Amino acid sequence: RKEVEQDPGPFNVPEGATVAFNCTYSNSASQSFFWYRQDCRKEPKLLMSVYSSGNEDGRFTAQLNRASQYISLLIRDSKLSDSATYLCVVNTPSGGSYIPTFGRGTSLIVHP
Amino acid sequence: NAGVMQNPRHLVRRRGQEARLRCSPMKGHSHVYWYRQLPEEGLKFMVYLQKENIIDESGMPKERFSAEFPKEGPSILRIQQVVRGDSAAYFCASSPGQGNQPQHFGDGTRLSIL
Numbered sequence: 001r002k003e004v005e006q007d008p009g010p011f012n013v014p015e016g017a018t019v020a021f022n023c024t025y026s027n028s029a030s031q032s033f034f035w036y037r038q039d040c041r042k043e044p045k046l047l048m049s050v051y052s053s054g055n056e057d058g059r060f061t062a063q064l065n066r067a068s069q070y071i072s073l074l075i076r077d078s079k080l081s082d083s084a085t086y087l088c089v090v091n092t093p094s095g096g097s098y099i100p101t102f103g104r105g106t107s108l109i110v111h112p
Numbered sequence: 113n114a115g116v117m118q119n120p121r122h123l124v125r126r127r128g129q130e131a132r133l134r135c136s137p138m139k140g141h142s143h144v145y146w147y148r149q150l151p152e153e154g155l156k157f158m159v160y161l162q163k164e165n166i167i168d169e170s171g172m173p174k175e176r177f178s179a180e181f182p183k184e185g186p187s188i189l190r191i192q193q194v195v196r197g198d199s200a201a202y203f204c205a206s207s208p209g210q211g212n213q214p215q216h217f218g219d220g221t222r223l224s225i226l
Contacts, residue, residue: 034214043203043217044155087155089214097160097167100145100205100215104154 003027004090006103013110017078021106023088024070031098032091033064033071037084038105044087047073078110114139116206117186118218125194126226133221136186137206144187145215146172146179149201161187191223199225 006023013019025033033050048055050062050071061074071090075082088103117136125131137144146158157171161181172179176194181187191198201222205215 032213041149041201043219046214046216049214094168094170099157099160099168099170101157102147102155 003092004088004101004103006086006088006106008104008106010107010109013078013108015078015080015110015112017110018074018076019078019108020072020074021086021088021108022070022072023090023103023106024068025088025090025092025101026069027090027092028066028069029093030069030090030101034089034100035060035062035071035073036087036089036102038087039084044102047086075108078108080110080112083108083110116141116204116216116218118202118204118221120221121219122222122224124224124226127195128193131191131194131198131223133189133191133202133204133223134186135189135204135206135218137204138216141206141208141216143207143209144181145205145207146187146189147203147205149203149220151200155203158189194223194225196225199223 035047036044038044050064052064054063059076063072085105087105091098092101144161147155159172159179160168176192178190201220203220205217207213207215
């Protein structure tokens with residue numbers, strides 16, 4: 001089982017739609033969770049951190065469920081510019097440190 | 113630009129040559145991570161360094177690959193005797209510390225092996 005798993009998609013949605021992605025992780029000792037977006041093989045850019053209490057940034061809402069070991073990202077009122085690959089990142093224990101472990105990403109295509 | 117700086121942006125090498133990739137972290141960041149991304153693949157962790165120390169190199173091939181982060185100057189990822197399979201995008205990221213602090217990425221180096 002992979003440490004961090006995401007549905008690769010693509011999710012194909014019309015403008016204005018609401019779309020949600022999930023990401024599961026296998027190591028219950030993981031700490032710190034993030035969502036990044038990556039455009040066309042460019043560098044990943046931080047979208048938001050994810051907290052147990054849930055957090056919102058404009059049209060984006062992220063949630064962490066430690067009991068079920070998954071994190072989610074909800075995008076409301078999708079824009080064409082939201083088209084990208086969304087990467088889930090989990091800081092996973094490795095030796096005495098934590099290593100950011102990336103999911104393979106979920107592709108989102110927003111069409112007119 | 114106070115972001116993570118990587119150079120070169122593109123690097124072309126012939127099989128058997130050496131490739132050196134450089135990364136200067138954001139100001140105030142002392143933790144550096146290197147990742148490799150193959151075409152149509154996700155980001156794969158390679159190595160995690162702090163100044164003058166390798167903290168975790170579990171993702172780095174044992175042969176031909178090495179990394180350093182000296183007290184002065186950028187972090188260097190070195191690939192000796194490159195092969196076609198080394199062609200990939202190599203990303204560097206930095207963070208101010210461990211724990212719950214996110215990383216910030218450089219633009220990456222696209223390595224092409226002829």
